[in-house]
Amino acid sequence: MSIATGCPFCGTGCALEVECHREAYTVKGDKTNPSTHGQLCLKPIQMAKALETNRLTTPLYRDDKNDPFKPISWEEAITLLAQNITDLPKEALYFYLSGQLLTEESYLFTKLIKGYLGVNNVDANSRLCMASAVVAHKMVFGSDGPLGSYHDIDDAEVILISGANPAWAHPVLFRRILARKKAHPETQIIVIDPICTETAQKSDLWIGLVSGSDTTLYNALLAQLDRRNGCDTAFIDRATQGFHETLTVAQTLPFEEAIAACGVRMDHASTLVDLFASEKKIVGLWCQGLNQALDGVMRNVGFMQLFLATGRINARKGLPLSLTGQPNAMGGREVGYLSNALPAYRDVRDEGDRIACEKHWNLPPKTISSTVGMTITHAIDAIMTDAIRFLWVACTNPLLTLPDVQKTKKALEKKGLFLVVQDCVLSETALLANLVLPTYGWGEKEGSMTNSERFIKRVRPFKSPPSNTQSDTDIICAVARKLGFEGFDYPHTHAIYDEYKHLTQGRLCDQSCQEYETLAYQWGGTTLYAEERFATVTQKAQFHPIHPVITPIKRDHFVLITGRTKKQWHTMTRTGSIPELRKGEEDAYLLMNHEEAYAMAIKEGDLVVITNALGSLTLPVRFGRLAHRHLFAPFGYPQTPINTLISVVNDPLSFQSALKSTQVQFC
Numbered sequence: 001m002s003i004a005t006g007c008p009f010c011g012t013g014c015a016l017e018v019e020c021h022r023e024a025y026t027v028k029g030d031k032t033n034p035s036t037h038g039q040l041c042l043k044p045i046q047m048a049k050a051l052e053t054n055r056l057t058t059p060l061y062r063d064d065k066n067d068p069f070k071p072i073s074w075e076e077a078i079t080l081l082a083q084n085i086t087d088l089p090k091e092a093l094y095f096y097l098s099g100q101l102l103t104e105e106s107y108l109f110t111k112l113i114k115g116y117l118g119v120n121n122v123d124a125n126s127r128l129c130m131a132s133a134v135v136a137h138k139m140v141f142g143s144d145g146p147l148g149s150y151h152d153i154d155d156a157e158v159i160l161i162s163g164a165n166p167a168w169a170h171p172v173l174f175r176r177i178l179a180r181k182k183a184h185p186e187t188q189i190i191v192i193d194p195i196c197t198e199t200a201q202k203s204d205l206w207i208g209l210v211s212g213s214d215t216t217l218y219n220a221l222l223a224q225l226d227r228r229n230g231c232d233t234a235f236i237d238r239a240t241q242g243f244h245e246t247l248t249v250a251q252t253l254p255f256e257e258a259i260a261a262c263g264v265r266m267d268h269a270s271t272l273v274d275l276f277a278s279e280k281k282i283v284g285l286w287c288q289g290l291n292q293a294l295d296g297v298m299r300n301v302g303f304m305q306l307f308l309a310t311g312r313i314n315a316r317k318g319l320p321l322s323l324t325g326q327p328n329a330m331g332g333r334e335v336g337y338l339s340n341a342l343p344a345y346r347d348v349r350d351e352g353d354r355i356a357c358e359k360h361w362n363l364p365p366k367t368i369s370s371t372v373g374m375t376i377t378h379a380i381d382a383i384m385t386d387a388i389r390f391l392w393v394a395c396t397n398p399l400l401t402l403p404d405v406q407k408t409k410k411a412l413e414k415k416g417l418f419l420v421v422q423d424c425v426l427s428e429t430a431l432l433a434n435l436v437l438p439t440y441g442w443g444e445k446e447g448s449m450t451n452s453e454r455f456i457k458r459v460r461p462f463k464s465p466p467s468n469t470q471s472d473t474d475i476i477c478a479v480a481r482k483l484g485f486e487g488f489d490y491p492h493t494h495a496i497y498d499e500y501k502h503l504t505q506g507r508l509c510d511q512s513c514q515e516y517e518t519l520a521y522q523w524g525g526t527t528l529y530a531e532e533r534f535a536t537v538t539q540k541a542q543f544h545p546i547h548p549v550i551t552p553i554k555r556d557h558f559v560l561i562t563g564r565t566k567k568q569w570h571t572m573t574r575t576g577s578i579p580e581l582r583k584g585e586e587d588a589y590l591l592m593n594h595e596e597a598y599a600m601a602i603k604e605g606d607l608v609v610i611t612n613a614l615g616s617l618t619l620p621v622r623f624g625r626l627a628h629r630h631l632f633a634p635f636g637y638p639q640t641p642i643n644t645l646i647s648v649v650n651d652p653l654s655f656q657s658a659l660k661s662t663q664v665q666f667c
């Protein structure tokens with residue numbers, strides 16, 4: 001028997017075929033899928049071997065977090081959960097969700113929390129991932145939603161990758177880029193990244209800029225393009241606003257001075273200007289190197305503006321295509337799980353948007369709050385002051401992935417906080433909980449997901465779940481019913497999708513005519529805004545002036561960049577026990593330039609201690625090629641939690657934490 005489903009890992013969103021033979025599962029690509037054409041990488045193939053590993057099989061509870069857990073029944077678990085929600089004032093409740101939940105699950109959480117409980121104190125790990133990209137898309141184009149399609153890569157003449165390492169993080173997309181290059185060797189792949197990553201090594205040009213200098217670089221390129229008459233003035237006049245103010249600010253620094261400040265070679269900067277000034281099709285890809293920063297929104301805006309200024313908002317001349325991290329962060333954004341949002345790209349601050357949702361959910365007027373909820377890092381502070389006393393975490397492991405591990409730990413351990421964790425395994429966060437709810441995992445549940453090119457597909461079960469676990473949807477519905485809410489009696493997941501899809505009618509992500517059973521649909525068509533009418537009030541795309549700030553590297557310090565490894569998935573709860581995915585990635589490590597290591601008498605394999613005001617970590621050294629005084633370490637290894645060294649500093653517009661880098665010294 002063969003089941004069509006989707007990959008539970010990255011935002012590329014590969015469609016898969018799983019062949020089931022008794023207890024074993026063979027994972028292949030689904031060749032009929034128009035988005036990913038039967039491609040896949042190692043992760044889901046290997047994951048299929050470890051579906052039963054470390055699984056939780058009963059709800060666990062303890063009143064006091066110092067006591068050991070006791071197994072309890074589901075009836076007791078749901079009652080306890082509902083009771084804690086009822087006993088506390090609404091303002092003391094907080095919910096923390098995940099871009100790895102399915103659309104139907106995120107929709108139900110949103111309906112329960114924002115609709116029925118009437119609070120917006122809910123956020124998702126997308127706050128750590130895509131929040132800056134969301135805000136930037138709204139600022140420039142009027143709505144969230146990546147512009148293009150994967151097949152824009154197939155005829156691109158230049159593929160410009162900034163702040164992303166798709167060879168590791170989006171391997172199937174990277175393979176597609178290499179396939180384009182192979183078929184058309186004149187295609188140029190250019191990588192802007194402080195690290196000479198595998199992506200950069202396989203590209204035509206590595207531009208090893210100083211971490212954090214992106215906005216300076218993009219401003220300089222924009223100003224130089226204008227000097228060279230390389231901007232598309234007809235397009236700018238016709239379809240955009242704010243160009244001249246933006247250009248004036250971008251012209252502040254002379255080109256040479258700006259490029260030198262970025263640590264970029266003049267000839268490399270000139271190459272970029274030449275390419276943008278040409279008629280070539282350029283596809284721009286980016287991810288956390290731009291999103292996870294104090295100026296993450298403006299890095300996104302600056303990058304996108306190079307495309308806007310040169311009329312690259314279409315399939316002919318190219319476009320910016322934001323890479324989404326998690327498999328269904330797009331679906332979560334669509335159903336409005338972030339603290340300011342409502343389904344189908346609506347906003348809690350908009351009265352019309354609130355009314356539309358209240359009507360759809362049969363709720364009395366004014367049930368939905370117009371106050372934007374706290375973001376997750378604010379909620380951690382609020383736990384410390386006892387303002388938040390209930391936290392329900394689903395499908396994420398925040399102890400290791402939020403900034404400042406010690407602070408997060410203190411908050412989660414707080415006596416006055418009732419912590420609920422809904423997970424397939426006893427994660428590091430679950431180990432701190434009062435109540436642990438064991439859920440179905442990949443291969444056991446059904447629903448839908450949207451990938452990085454807005455393509456929605458079905459996810460289907462191909463095995464039975466461990467006994468005494470429940471699906472995420474069943475848990476949400478059981479709690480809602482226990483709270484006395486009507487509207488959570490769904491005969492099947494199909495009915496949840498149908499209810500949600502009607503909310504998308506007439507919206508940018510309209511999927512209201514789609515059928516759940518056969519879902520295979522790219523909302524918005526291949527290119528958003530193909531008619532050059534944008535989702536802003538004036539229907540024109542908006543330029544925004546950018547005032548860059550480069551934080552200098554302190555004396556005796558290095559920039560420590562954090563990110564992923566090639567085969568592991570975040571905190572390793574699903575991939576850590578699989579030998580094939582562990583190979584070469586057994587332990588965390590510190591990547592550094594060998595010249596800099598030699599100067600400090602450090603050899604490859606030596607254990608070194610890196611430190612900053614928050615703490616210290618010991619890591620073995622590996623050699624690589626990075627910009628001067630830059631280091632790299634992966635963040636997912638539980639024994640060496642890199643976020644111990646990352647303080648809570650957020651972008652002021654998106655509240656996304658600057659997780660990508662910090663400064664450290666060697667002890």
Ligand SMILES: Nc1nc2c(c(=O)[nH]1)N[C@H]1C(S)=C(S)[C@@H](COP(=O)(O)OP(=O)(O)OC[C@H]3O[C@@H](n4cnc5c(=O)[nH]c(N)nc54)[C@H](O)[C@@H]3O)O[C@H]1N2
Pocket residue numbers: 010011129162163164165166168169170192193194195197210211212213214286287288289290324325326561562563564565566567568569570660661
């Ligand atoms: N194997 C694997 N794949 C994954 C994941 C995983 O855990 N494992 N996670 C998924 C998720 S949720 C996400 S969000 C994506 C993330 O995908 P990526 O964003 O591609 O991955 P990161 O490792 O976070 O690294 C981003 C790159 O940004 C660079 N960078 C750092 N600072 C700067 C800067 O100032 N400017 C520029 N231009 N670049 C900079 C880093 O050197 C790094 O190469 O990966 C997804 N895919």
Ligand SMILES: Nc1nc2c(c(=O)[nH]1)N[C@H]1C(S)=C(S)[C@@H](COP(=O)(O)OP(=O)(O)OC[C@H]3O[C@@H](n4cnc5c(=O)[nH]c(N)nc54)[C@H](O)[C@@H]3O)O[C@H]1N2
Pocket residue numbers: 098100125126128129130288292325326394395396397398400401402422423424425427439440441442472562563564569570571572573574635642643646659660
């Ligand atoms: N320093 C640093 N920190 C970072 C980043 C970085 O680049 N640098 N990247 C950030 C980014 S982009 C992201 S996306 C986050 C990721 O951070 P997290 O989401 O916290 O990391 P995961 O390990 O993916 O945690 C997912 C959890 O969900 C559980 N799970 C899996 N399937 C299911 C399911 O079906 N149902 C339920 N209920 N649970 C399930 C897993 O067992 C696991 O415990 O990390 C962020 N943190």
Ligand code: SF4
Pocket residue numbers: 007008009010011012013014039040041042043044169170171172173
């Ligand atoms: S590229 Fe991403 S979505 Fe595709 S199979 Fe690999 S991890 Fe899964």
Ligand SMILES: [Mo]
Pocket residue numbers: 128129130325326
């Ligand atoms: Mo992410």
